[in-house]
Amino acid sequence: MDKQLAQLKFRDPARARALGEALNRVTQEIGRDPISVMHVCGSHEQAIARYGLRATFPRTLNVIMGPGCPVCITDVPEVDEGVALALAGVRVATYGDMLKVPGTKRSLADARADGGRIDIVYSIAQAVDLARDTDEEIVFFATGFETTAVATAAEILRGLPKNLSILSAHKYIPPVMEIVSEMPGSRVEGFLAAGHAATITGSAVFEPFAARHKLPVVVAGFEPLDILAGLLALLEQIRDRKHDVQNLFPRCVNREGNLVAQDKLWRVFEPQGGRWRGIAHIPNGNLRLREEFANVDARKRFKIDIKSLWEDAPSQLTQHCICGDIMSGIAAPKDCPLFGKACIPDSPVGACMVSSEGTCRIWHQYGGVPDLREEQR
Amino acid sequence: MKRNERVSMKHGAGGRAMRDLIERVFIAGAKAIPGVVGLAEMDDGAAIPMGDGFLVVTTDSHVVVPRFFPGGDIGRLAICGTVNDLAMMGATEPLALTCAAIIEEGFPFEELERIQRSMRQACDEAGCSVLTGDTKVMGKGEIDGVVLNTTGVAFTRTLVRDNGMKAGDRIIVTGPIADHGFAVLVARNDLKLEGDLRSDVAPLNELVRMILKRGGVTAMKDPTRGGVSSAIHEMASKSGVGVVLDEQAIPLRDEVRAAAEVLGIDPLHVANEGKALLGVRADAVDAVLDALRSHPLGREAAVIGTCTQSHPGRIRLHTGVGERLLAEPDGEPLPRIC
Incomplete structure (x- = not known):
């Protein structure tokens, strides 16, 4: 195992368990159902789906993928x-x-x-x-x-x-986070910000947003422990009614960028x-x-x-596509009648199934039902 | 059937699309013969009852780009592929192999002889020979280089299918996975990756003969195209069981782990040519592992999962930090773009 240790530092099962337990504790302390937070990055969704993290989240924690796929939102x-x-x-x-x-x-x-x-x-x-x-x-x-x-x-x-x-x-x-958090029906209580974009912009870019909307923002990396630790920091802020910008990816990101x-x-x-x-x-x-x-x-x-x-109207199929709602975080792929049936990576209907960073594509790649909490028998 | 539907590369990738094609075109309307394991069973080969056992027949065509890759070549692949398909049915002593070669005009003799030497070497390792064959030459551009087809025939008294797993059985893999697929992928695309990525292509019949003597093997399949994911899905759905896999227990060479990470390709979807997946009764696991580890090709064998009564046909994957369903590959894995 020794030679693998360096690589597994951010995938350590014992630490993941400890973070999972802490997440449980803090969600109970908050006591609301659901507690919704949003990330805005395809790479975060990749890691969450790849490692099956949703299966370990507390039942009341709803982690939504927002508009984090640049290919998908190309108009x-x-x-x-x-x-x-x-x-x-x-x-x-x-x-x-x-x-x-x-x-x-x-x-x-x-x-x-x-x-x-x-x-x-x-x-x-x-x-x-x-x-x-x-x-x-x-x-x-x-x-x-x-x-x-x-x-x-x-x-x-x-x-x-x-x-x-x-x-x-x-x-x-940054501007789309404002729009999504102001959407009618939005219940997003905090944002997990993408570590790689923040290496350019710095974590400070989110400070005006956090102050204006009174929503906490946590910058996180892309290994499973990065994400779990980021979510924990976010929930602790929600519990304590704080709205700070926190940088949990200091190995790559600083305040100025x-x-x-x-x-x-x-x-x-x-x-x-x-x-x-x-x-x-x-x-x-x-x-x-x-x-x-x-x-x-x-x-x-x-x-x-x-x-x-x-000249021609778009095909019938695209009228059933709910990519927009999925990218806004209002709906999930499982809510789409086309997902995994008429819409698959080989013949995608909507942009979310096209890009390797799209929510639908990622869910399809990792078994179609990434949230095993819904599958328990 | 959709109008103007055409065969695409995914229909040859070993996943769901390939099975759909075989079922729709080749199995539909095929006559089943009582007592015979035939086309409809979609096992690694056919089994015909004979005396106190079965005659097993299998056939396989081989095209690979590049024809020579680290760890092997198309000749070695053509022999091992067929020997292994026989072995996966429990038929570990091939009576005869055939080989048909379709060659493109202009193909260098030297390369053909090199392929032939490699086939003979693989035959020696497997303890078999090519007893009959056929050659055809096609015009320049009418076929890509050379295509080899091999057929194998063997007799067995211990027929093993791919559908015999029961809840509680363990899943064993005979060694580190995904070596072949990554070696070929890297050689094909001339990807500049460091490290020794070598195909695992090898005949498994001797190894299988040793483990079958210990008993307790309920199902076998070699995870070639489509990788472990495709093979385990097929074994689970045919057996009517679910499977829970422990990702961290799956043996993987460091080079392969690194290549998978860099290219964004799941090793569970990548081809092997010298590995077997076994369903084994829980009480026989130690004996089978013992036998495997006493052979050079099984030294790194590991228990990687368990069969369950729940979620039949589905594979749950414990990742160490979470849990998800394993997807069936439905196309050739390509390097992630961004």
């Missing part, structure tokens, strides 16, 4: 823009997860089947390499939260090849209001290129005609 017209560019003969480079995300009528995968040229890349750096090898116009369809937005910003500041431009669908997480990265991010991008798929209009939720980078902005370089894609 339909944004996908349409990528599709329109591809159909107009421009090469579109993007992350593999974006391929099957439905647009109004077509996904990028459909556009490819119709002759559009789509390149799958793992990073913007790879898109830069692609552009250097050709004279053709290439558009990098950039998705992701502040973590990947920083990578996009850094490449832009370094100088892109002449034939490469950016279609930014980058999103910024990565100042160099933040500088690059805000030099290149400005926050704008825009729709997040299935959720709402999010003020300051979209990251768009500043005017001075118009020369690499695909929206300025090309005339993108998405209206021509809107």
